[in-house]
Structures are given as structure tokens and as C-alpha cells.
Amino acid sequence: MPGKTRIRVLVAKPGLDGHDRGAKVVARALRDAGMEVIYTGIRQSPEMIVRTAVQEDVDVVGLSILSGAHLELFPPVMEGLKEEGKGDVLVIAGGIIPDEDVSPLQQIGVKAVFGPGTKTSELVTFIKDEINSRRK
């Protein structure tokens, strides 16, 4: 039964910023919630993130960025995933992303953006609900 397999998540840090506190907290919280988590580490190019997402065959990609380069770096991630036949993967984002950038990111397929102050429990619920509805 597909609903019983563990959810596989890639937590990725695109761009050059080293602010990994949030990414690591999220990765650990998702792991504690029973998901299988792969954390890329910092300084990942969009191409590296796509490659890892394909190799690890993940259900979810979480992008964490705090440098402000999201509008430049998320589109190539989304395009790459599509090209590799992973267009159905759930992509969510966190970090420092201004309000007005959320809708352009949603238009390219980022499902949700979680800002500072988000509870990890909220994130866990969101991912579980999304994946379960997709697996039905």
C-alpha cells in the first residue's frame, strides 16, 4: 500500500548562503515525525538539487534560502525537476522570502512558502496531508 511507505524528503540549500539553522531544525523535525530526510548541506546549485531529488527519488523537496536569490534560483529547480520527470514532486520553501514573491513562486509550482515563526508541527501536518492526498 503506497500510503504506508515513509515519506521521503530532500531538504536543500540553494545558493551561497550559509544560514542552515532553519534547514537543519526542519530536517530533524521531519525525521522525528517519521519521514526519511536527506539534507544536502549548503551551497547547492539548482542542478545539484535536481540531481539529488532524482537519485533519492523523493516525494518532497524543501528549499531553504536566506540570501534573497530565490527568484533566480527556484525557477531552474522547478524546470529541472520537470525535465527529469519529477514534476509531480511536492516543492515547498522556507527562509526569508518577502510576501510579494510568494505568488510568483506559486505560479512556477512551489506549493507553499513557510516564513519565520512557522511551527515545525505545522510543516509536518502540511506535508503529510499533501502526500496522503496525492497517494490516494
Add this chain to the structure above:
Amino acid sequence: MASNSKSEWRESILTPLLKKHTERQDKFENSSGIELDALYCPEDVADIHYAQELGYPGEYPFTRGVQPNMYRGRIWTIRQYAGFGTAEETNQRYHYLLSQGQTGLSVAFDLPTQIGYDSDHSLARGEVGKVGVAIDSLQDMEVLFQGIPLDKVSTSMTINSTASILLAMYLVLGRKQGVEAAKLNGTIQNDVLKEYVARGTYIFPPRPSMRLTTDIFAYCAENVPRWNTISVSGYHMREAGCTAAQEVGFTLANGIAYVQAAIDNGLDVDAFAPRVSFFFDSHLNFFEEIAKFRAARRLWARIMKERFGAKDQRSWMLRFHTQTAGCTLTAQQPYNNIVRTAIEALAAILGGTQSLHTNSFDEAYWTPSEEAVTIAVRTQQLLAYENGVADVVDPAGGSYYLESLTNKLEKQAVDYIAKIDDLGGAVAAIEQGYQQREIQQSSYKYQRMVEEGKQKIVGVNDFVTGESKIASTLRVKQEMEAKQKGRLAKLKQERDNGKAKQTLSRLEEVARGKGNTMPAIIECVEAYATIGEICDVLRNVFGVQREFLFF
């Protein structure tokens, strides 16, 4: 009958009360896990030997301050970290800040500059000018400091892996302005060890990085005597989630590693140690923070005198910059950040800081707007001139609570340093992931406390109103990247490429040998070789470091 001692008071007065009314929390503790008593009394500090442990300001062990009269002579340096977009835009902001009474500059560089990529590198995509100003060559530095006489300001540069290159540019710029190197004042962060632990802008493996660091120590000792050659930084480890005690322990352990490396390279400790400076965070817990600064100062003095046998008392002094804690800013109810920052700034001042950056209330979200940064500067001016807190040296000293905390924090920091020594020193401990794991544990624990409501954050998990987020008023324009790349392409056409190449080969030769790399880097910079070109040479010789990832 009045109580004669704390234990008597506890028994006869406090305990009966607690039987009737429970307290707000089962237990009160600070970030370092120190459990706090309801009251501190003379008996809590009875074993302090005043002259040995506190002493007088300007004297060993400097617990009460590094200068005899502290802010009565001159207030701390108001130093706001700033930089964004192109050198032109940042130059305008510097002129604005100086006109508002700021007394020192602090340069924020973009990530490609910090990691040694030119603006036209594929990994620089989207990052040019984002978190700081983009500098590719000396030409950009010339624009950055246009109209700012380098003998009149002190400049702090948050630059680590590429510190030698940016310092070289500053020296050459000084020369072009007619200011000799001996007259230049400023600081480079130049602390790569904490980059591996927390901040992430390392390029080379630790050992060649340490060589670059100590090359700077040696070069400046002879040529740029007033320059602070390193700012050993706890700030970023604290922001990544460690406790106050860990901040002191890990930072001073890194400091020990640099001092040891320089001594191992043949330098006399008193030739470079007076120019070693520090950088700490000022976080929420007011008394814990004041105690932290005082504990760090006393402990470093002891380390320098006893462990390294430094003789010059300037080598014993821990001088430091402080920034209020960026991680305590909230996107929700952003004006609350002004108050948080003011209280954190007060802790830094009571802790005896030499310079201070107060965060702007919108800094959690974007590069600060001019309005926000003005309030941040005014916050420091209010503290300096209105409240009288700068009128007496170490005014919180002698508080039973504060002195007891200072002792406990120092003790914890000593234990962390001992643990790191056991692991083979700071570099070996980083390679084994010790500090990284400790920080991850602390940050996760904090997150849990916030989510469980044990740690309240006003506007985030309590007193929530839904008011949230700040629109980014200051956005780096997308055209900026193209403009910077254009300037770089033009430079590469117009400069004497033969000369640039020649200086780069010379640098390669020096890097492969054992000589000091600084003079060769200065020659590269003078020939308008770019940061990317210089770093490519060094990457080729030293190799690159992958993340020490322990997750």
C-alpha cells in the same frame, strides 16, 4: 525577626509563600542551562577575591573593562554593518550613515565576494549584490570609498576566506589616497574557523586557511600596526543556536587555535596578540549577556597570560564588537524589534563593548531601509547620551546576581575549552563535528521550547495579532547583476592583462612555498586581478574544503 541569612530567609519566608502560591514556572533557567535562584545575596559571591577576579578597569584581568574610564572618555563606536548592490549605492549609504553621526564603517560584502567568485561566475547567479556589496576588483573598492578619507574613518570588513585580498585592496586604496598603511584603522573578520562551524563562507581546507590568517598577522604586525587583524567571532555560532556559555567557550577556543598557529609559525605572541579582537552576539537574556561579556574578558586575559605567557598587557585585553541578535528579530509585529534591540544593546554597553551594531527593525526581512537604520543608530545615541548608563564604568558590577552568573558562565566556558583541547584543539574538533553537533542540539532544543510555549516570543507564540511581515522596501534590482558583470568585462579588457597574469603566477609560486602571501596578493590587487582570479590560483594550490556535514 528579620532573617540573618539567605537560607534562613528561604526557610522562614519564601518556602511558606511557595506552598500557597506556585511560581510562573517550575524552574527558571537561562540559555546556558544555569538554574536561577529566586534571589542572590552576599553569600553567593562570598568566595570572590576582588582584586584577583574583578580588579580595576584597565588592569588585569579586565573583568570590569579594558579602559580605565570606559565610555567617560569616548563612547563606543557606533558601527552599522551595511552594504548592498553596487559600490555606488553602498557608497551613498556610507555617506548617509556618517552624516547621521555614525563613527565607523562596516562593510557587508555579497556572498560571491566572500566565497571568492567573480560576479560572472555561474555559482554567483542571483547572489550578486544581494546580502552585501559586490566587489570584483580594486576598481569597485575605489568606488566604494569615494569621498571617504581613509585616515578619518575606521573600517570593519566582514570578510574571512578572502580577507587577505580585501585587506590588500584597502591598503592599496589608502596608498592611492596618500594615507600610509601605518595610519589605517580597521578590522577584518578573518576568522575562518567559525565559518566551518556556522557561517559557511569557507573556501580552502582549515590548515592552509590558518596560514593565510597568520600571514596577515605577520604582515600587519610590521606594516599596519593599528589594524585589528582578526575578529574572532562568536556571533554566528550564537545565531546558529548555541548558548551563551558555548559562545564564549567555542569562540575563545578558536582564538586559542589562531594564537597557537601564529606562535607555531614563529611569531612572538606580543607582536600580534594586541591586534586580536572579538565579536559577540547580544541576545535576549539581559543579565546572562552582561555576565557573558565580562566572563569572556576575564577568561581571555587568563588564557593569554597563563597559557601563552604574553607579557604585554594589551595582549591580555579582550576588545570586542557586538551586534544585537538578528535571530531574536521577528517578522511578526516588527516594531517590537526596536525594543528588543534597545535592551540587547544596553546589555552590550553594560558588558563593556568597544563597538556596536544595533539591528534595524526590518532586518529580519531584508537589507534595512534608511528609516529603520536611522532608528537603530538613534537607539545607540539615546543610550549613549540620555540614560546615564555610559557615565560610570561597569555600573552593573558588584550585583550579587551578575557576579555569580559571571563566575558560572566562565566555569562552563572553561569546560568547553577543556573538551575541545581533549579533542585536539579547535580545528580537530571541527573536523570531528563537535561544535556543529553541540550547536544543532542547542538550536533544536530551543525550537522545541518555542513550539511547546516554554519559551515565549511576543507576537509569535503569544500575544499574537496576525500583524506580520514587512514589505521589502529596499530590493536589489535585477539589472544590478548585469551592470556589475559589464563593469567586470570592461575591466578585463582595459587593464594590463600581461601584468595581471604575471602577478598571479608570482602568487602561485609564493603559495606553493612557505613565504608570506600578503605582498604577492597586494601585487595582484594593484594589477587589478580580480578576487575570482586570485582565489582560483589559491584553490589550485590549497584545494577546496567540502562542508563538514554532521547531520
